[in-house]
Amino acid sequence: MALLTKSTFLKGHQCHKYIYLDKYYKKEKDPLSDEQRKKYEGGHLVGAMAQKLFAGGIDVSNISRSRDVLVQETQKLIEQGNIILYEATFEYNNVLVMADIILKEGDEWKIFEIKSSQKISDTNRIDAALQYYVMKGSGLPIKEFHLSCLNYPRVGVIEMKMEEVPTDLFQFENVTLFCEEQLDITEDKIKSLKTTLALPSIPNIATGEHCDYPYTCEFKGFCNKSQEEINEGLFS
Numbered sequence: 001m002a003l004l005t006k007s008t009f010l011k012g013h014q015c016h017k018y019i020y021l022d023k024y025y026k027k028e029k030d031p032l033s034d035e036q037r038k039k040y041e042g043g044h045l046v047g048a049m050a051q052k053l054f055a056g057g058i059d060v061s062n063i064s065r066s067r068d069v070l071v072q073e074t075q076k077l078i079e080q081g082n083i084i085l086y087e088a089t090f091e092y093n094n095v096l097v098m099a100d101i102i103l104k105e106g107d108e109w110k111i112f113e114i115k116s117s118q119k120i121s122d123t124n125r126i127d128a129a130l131q132y133y134v135m136k137g138s139g140l141p142i143k144e145f146h147l148s149c150l151n152y153p154r155v156g157v158i159e160m161k162m163e164e165v166p167t168d169l170f171q172f173e174n175v176t177l178f179c180e181e182q183l184d185i186t187e188d189k190i191k192s193l194k195t196t197l198a199l200p201s202i203p204n205i206a207t208g209e210h211c212d213y214p215y216t217c218e219f220k221g222f223c224n225k226s227q228e229e230i231n232e233g234l235f236s
Helices: 006-014 016-024 034-053 067-079 122-137 154-158 176-181 183-197 227-232
Strands: 084-092 095-105 108-114 142-150 170-174
Touching: 006 016, 006 095, 006 122, 006 183, 016 183, 034 095, 034 108, 034 154, 067 084, 067 095, 084 122, 095 122, 108 122, 122 142, 122 176, 122 183, 142 176, 176 183
Parallel strands: 108 142
Antiparallel strands: 084 095, 095 108, 142 170
16 A cells, blocks of 8 residues: 655645656656755755754654654654654554654643745645644644744745744744644545555546646646657557
8 A cells, every 4th residue: 555645645635646646657757946946955944943943852864764763763762751853753544744843741742843934824734634643643642733934034044044043933823723623534535545546547637727736746747748648658
């Protein structure tokens, strides 16, 4: 059975054809633009700044590249009494997620998902709901789940020096209730995406507005090819 991640889940939420191509036809991806590359790099920088504001944690992602090891090490670090973890990794129902920051308070945990935009989007909330579903399903007692976005223009933040991270860099939105209310919906969506990934061929989904919302699909060029070109090329 195919493993889902936050990234693949969101691609599937945007378009079932997107997740299928991402799983089985990665070589057909459009080249990464300079703008997209800068966006990814900026996101990593903002994440590093957040870790400075929640100082003293352990970055689980530095331990291994194996998903099984990361899940096991996360559980081990929690059992050892660590109270701040970065990129804590959880798996449930064959879905893998990595939480940006988790912070223990009493016997429960606060989760912080860091975004490098100045506004929380509906897609960010769907992302949070998936993480909540997996972490709760794996047995983590969750007190609160927070989405964060920037209080400052993104370009200015990226130009900041790491030692100058302002304490009010982020604004937070508590989405715990939303995540709880989305549990059944999230589970149904996971089931639907797994069904799509089990199909014998690419789903027949026409191009449209969904190709650019909420993000530009990485297979837009492939899908814009004529059916004749596809038949003569990839499937000849």
